[in-house]
Amino acid sequence: MTDLRRALVIVDVQNEYFAGPLEIQYPDRNESLANILRAIEVAEEQGLPIAVVQHETPAGSPVFAAGSHGWDLHPEIAARRNDSWKHIVKTYASVFAGTDFEAWLRENQIGTVTLVGYMTNNCDLATTAAAEPLGFTVEILSDASGAIHLANEMGQVSAQQVHEALLVLLHSNFAAVAATSDWAKAVESGVELPKSDLGTSATQGRAAFQ
Numbered sequence: 298m299t300d301l302r303r304a305l306v307i308v309d310v311q312n313e314y315f316a317g318p319l320e321i322q323y324p325d326r327n328e329s330l331a332n333i334l335r336a337i338e339v340a341e342e343q344g345l346p347i348a349v350v351q352h353e354t355p356a357g358s359p360v361f362a363a364g365s366h367g368w369d370l371h372p373e374i375a376a377r378r379n380d381s382w383k384h385i386v387k388t389y390a391s392v393f394a395g396t397d398f399e400a401w402l403r404e405n406q407i408g409t410v411t412l413v414g415y416m417t418n419n420c421d422l423a424t425t426a427a428a429e430p431l432g433f434t435v436e437i438l439s440d441a442s443g444a445i446h447l448a449n450e451m452g453q454v455s456a457q458q459v460h461e462a463l464l465v466l467l468h469s470n471f472a473a474v475a476a477t478s479d480w481a482k483a484v485e486s487g488v489e490l491p492k493s494d495l496g497t498s499a500t501q502g503r504a505a506f507q
Contacts (some may be wrong), residue, residue: 301434304407305336306411307347310349313352324386324443328373335491336481384411410433412436413441414441417442426471439474473491
């Protein structure tokens with residue numbers, strides 16, 4: 298799909314990511330929220346379709362429990378939401394899985410999906426990977442997303458390392474990664490964001506570590 302018609306997709310900007318075990322650690326969550334709000338302004342000014350997504354688990358679950366405070370959209374997002382926005386509730390990491398997201402994109406002749414929201418290391422990653430075989434182009438706004446510290450039997454890694462490494466990986470093949478300000482300029486000009494490819498990234502990576 299080569300159509301540049303974009304949609305802004307606000308992924309899981311819910312209270313769960315602003316307090317508790319899933320609190321976004323990098324970039325600063327308040328700064329990423331400000332950039333998400335800026336992206337919404339640009340999308341509305343330019344007439345882009347907007348989808349807002351909420352992750353949901355059964356009532357009584359420790360996180361994202363249906364109807365809970367953590368499940369609710371962040372107040373800044375809730376205050377800006379209007380009836381023209383597509384609303385999606387998902388139960389898997391990918392926005393595509395078990396929803397009508399793909400159908401909505403095709404009905405609206407959208408070829409490019411711009412992702413903002415959380416987390417880089419989970420739902421953004423899964424949604425980007427799922428878009429590839431479906432033929433959609435993906436953009437991720439680096440300063441309008443975020444990650445958490447992770448530790449398990451395989452080791453530990455900081456949120457900054459997680460976020461930055463995944464953005465390099467995604468930009469090498471799966472998505473065009475850019476700052477919100479650069480994306481805004483591309484939207485206003487009606488042009489694609491530049492993206493690397495695996496061969497180029499591999500060549501540059503080899504040179505960087507020799």
